[in-house]
Amino acid sequence: MAETTTSETDAMRRAVALAASPGVPLHPNPRVGCVLLAPDGTVVGEGYHHGAGTPHAEVEALAVAGERARGATAVVTLEPCNHTGRTGPCAQALIAAGVRRVVVAQRDPNPLAQGGADTLRAAGVEVETGLLADEAERVNPAWTFAHRHGRPFVTWKFATTLDGRSAAADGTSRWVSSPAARRDTHRLRGLADTMLVGTNTVAVDDPQLTVRGDDDLPVGVQPLRVVMGERDLPAERRVFDDAAPTLHLRTRDPDTALRTLYAEHDRHHVFLEGGPTLAASFLRAGLVDEVVTYVAPMLLGAGRSAVGDLGIATIADALRLELAGTTVVGDGPDANVRLVLRPALRPTERGTN
Known part of the structure; x- marks a missing residue:
């Protein structure tokens, strides 16, 4: 040749x-x-x-x-x-x-x-x-990953205070992230073809889960909105409006949800924005491929953790992440730090003992 x-x-x-x-x-x-x-x-x-x-x-x-x-x-x-x-x-x-x-x-x-x-x-x-x-x-990258693994690439996004809280003790969470961080989140949403949350997030927070742009952030095709969980939800929740298509997957199993989205709906990139319980279920299953977090310069001292129970009892078993990028989003009192991380390989996965 x-x-x-x-x-x-x-x-x-x-x-x-x-x-x-x-x-x-x-x-x-x-x-x-x-x-x-x-x-x-x-x-x-x-x-x-x-x-x-x-x-x-x-x-x-x-x-x-x-x-x-x-x-x-x-x-x-x-x-x-x-x-x-x-x-x-x-x-x-x-x-x-x-x-x-x-x-x-x-x-x-x-x-x-x-x-x-x-x-x-x-x-x-x-x-x-x-x-x-x-x-x-x-x-x-996401298209290639999905076809190689038979499931979409998963980006988990969340906002947190310096002490790891996603909501205060009274349950209030608006706004942990700054306006600049929220605008940046919409930019990242637009890169995915699927938005995924749990039924509890829809019931409590009533998000619309759309990409909202402005003159400098044009919006193309809206991602598919996916609600994962078995409970029924009121039809008047904003996620069921006509701003974008919505799918209710009546399962609590992350692997089943992802493989259904790939095989039956041709989805390649899931943007996970659910609460701490849903995030923990994906992390425990090893089904988070990228983490994007906006860290706000504030302390709460108490309140809801950004992620639920991972079944980890000792520091030696901690789920470790590798830093892939750091960016300051916004400035002054509205500045947040955006961290992009990926699950770290265990020593055996690196080919070492």
């Missing part, structure tokens, strides 16, 4: 940049970029997927190239799809256009769409995989 050329590496970097074009929805489809190179290494076409129902990146690039696609090399961030959905299979489109070689960054983890590389090879097209794969995967 031919060596990957410098022009192909440069083209893949361009394809990754195309895939990450501003304004492209993060879900439900992956963001993909494609660059077509003539035999002499010049670019004859490029394209990217603009969202569900639109032409795929390869098809858009082929349309630009026209007859110049014959004998060309297609450099694409994700393995060309091998199935017919709203659009036809890209593997067959590349074959029909007479493309000679296809260079792929990320193999497709979606079992419904994968297999394009094998189809191309069977048709006599030379295929190379793995070029800048890590960079390509970072364009679609």
Whole structure:
């Protein structure tokens, strides 16, 4: 098989940049970029997927190239799809256009769409995989995670005081977080395709669970609102209004909820904003992949803990998190510290004793 050329590496970097074009929805489809190179290494076409129902990146690039696609090399961030959905299979489109070689960054983890590389090879097209794969995967992290694990990626968000309280002793919790932190929360909500809380949060707090923007924070498609729990809820709760779709999952098991959301509703990124009991159930099950917390510069001394019982009796068994990022959100008395953390690997998971 031919060596990957410098022009192909440069083209893949361009394809990754195309895939990450501003304004492209993060879900439900992956963001993909494609660059077509003539035999002499010049670019004859490029394209990217603009969202569900639109032409795929390869098809858009082929349309630009026209007859110049014959004998060309297609450099694409994700393995060309091998199935017919709203659009036809890209593997067959590349074959029909007479493309000679296809260079792929990320193999497709979606079992419904994968297999394009094998189809191309069977048709006599030379295929190379793995070029800048890590960079390509970072364009679609939640989508990739969901298809690899059979469940959505879970971000747990909460606000807390310096002493770990999410509400005062009398139950009041508005507002622990600052206006700047709440605005930032809406930005993060907009990155997910699912908002999830428990029935108790809906019964007590009556949240609407929508993304609310402003002139500088445009709102795209509202996430699916999911209420998890077995109890019935009044129909007049705000989560059941017409601002966004809502699903009531009548289960208390986090794993069942997540696998249902993936398999039956094509969900890839859950933004968990439930109370301490629901958060603890996801943490105990090992089903929190990212933690985002806004720490307010205040002390309560008593009140509701930010998380419920984790079944931990000794410091040696503490659930440890690794800090992935720290940002001051807002300024002056409205400043909060946003921490982004991920569950730490145990020593055995790191391959050490």
